[in-house]
Amino acid sequence: MESGFGVQRRAGGGSPAVGASQRRRKMPPRAADFKLQVIIIGSRGVGKTSLMERFTDDTFCEACKSTVGVDFKIKTVELRGKKIRLQIWDTAGQERFNSITSAYYRGAKGIVLVYDITKQETFDDLPKWMKMIDKYASEDAELLLVGNKLDCESDRAISRQQAERFASRISGMRFCEASAKDNFNVDEIFLKLVDDILSKMPLEVPSKELSNSVLSLQPEPEIPPELSPPRMRCC
Numbered sequence: 001m002e003s004g005f006g007v008q009r010r011a012g013g014g015s016p017a018v019g020a021s022q023r024r025r026k027m028p029p030r031a032a033d034f035k036l037q038v039i040i041i042g043s044r045g046v047g048k049t050s051l052m053e054r055f056t057d058d059t060f061c062e063a064c065k066s067t068v069g070v071d072f073k074i075k076t077v078e079l080r081g082k083k084i085r086l087q088i089w090d091t092a093g094q095e096r097f098n099s100i101t102s103a104y105y106r107g108a109k110g111i112v113l114v115y116d117i118t119k120q121e122t123f124d125d126l127p128k129w130m131k132m133i134d135k136y137a138s139e140d141a142e143l144l145l146v147g148n149k150l151d152c153e154s155d156r157a158i159s160r161q162q163a164e165r166f167a168s169r170i171s172g173m174r175f176c177e178a179s180a181k182d183n184f185n186v187d188e189i190f191l192k193l194v195d196d197i198l199s200k201m202p203l204e205v206p207s208k209e210l211s212n213s214v215l216s217l218q219p220e221p222e223i224p225p226e227l228s229p230p231r232m233r234c235c
């Protein structure tokens, strides 16, 4: 019976479902057209890890451990007809790790700057994070300001207008509010950022040159050697 299926498949007959699964097995996954790095920064406890994990794994942790140094996750997305391998760097919000995290700004094509809409001090810290961006990030990196914990509307300390005003003073900075807990606007954050990055890139390059552009977008090593192992969490 098994070999019968095989004959049917080779002859192009049999059930379409079997044929499709056979085709799936034979076809190697299409390689990514581009690799992009995005970095998430912001003060301690604003929800950087939670936003990343909601986007990459669709999970939410009520009692997360604070990030030490940096962590990262990878997710492949398809936009504008291109397959993008997105590497998301989640940085520690604690100032004592700035010397480590600053090493990751340079390679980022997009920066997500997060504050907590219920915590005034995390909004007051934004100029400090902008200084880090000015000092360490590439000038053409896309910037997105995110007010997280929108599910805590009753505890809101920062109005939407305040944050919009802040973002409008910074050239090219977008702004949105989100909730990692309620999974509100999370996909939108990352997909919009990638779309903005792609909109500035020459996507229609001849296929021979495409592999070169992949390399030029993704300097090696992907993980700075001084940060091995990359996953470090503490409480």
Ligand SMILES: Nc1nc2c(ncn2[C@@H]2O[C@H](COP(=O)(O)OP(=O)(O)OP(=O)(O)O)[C@@H](O)[C@H]2O)c(=O)[nH]1
Pocket (backbone or CB within 6 Å): 042, 043, 044, 045, 046, 047, 048, 049, 050, 051, 061, 062, 063, 064, 065, 066, 067, 068, 091, 092, 093, 094, 148, 149, 150, 151, 152, 178, 179, 180, 181, 182
């Ligand atoms: N209510 C609510 N809580 C959230 C949300 N996002 C994160 N949290 C909680 O906020 C706390 C801190 O979240 P993290 O994701 O660890 O914050 P972080 O910015 O990565 O923190 P550091 O690693 O210390 O810089 C955790 O208890 C989360 O469960 C959200 O959208 N809504």
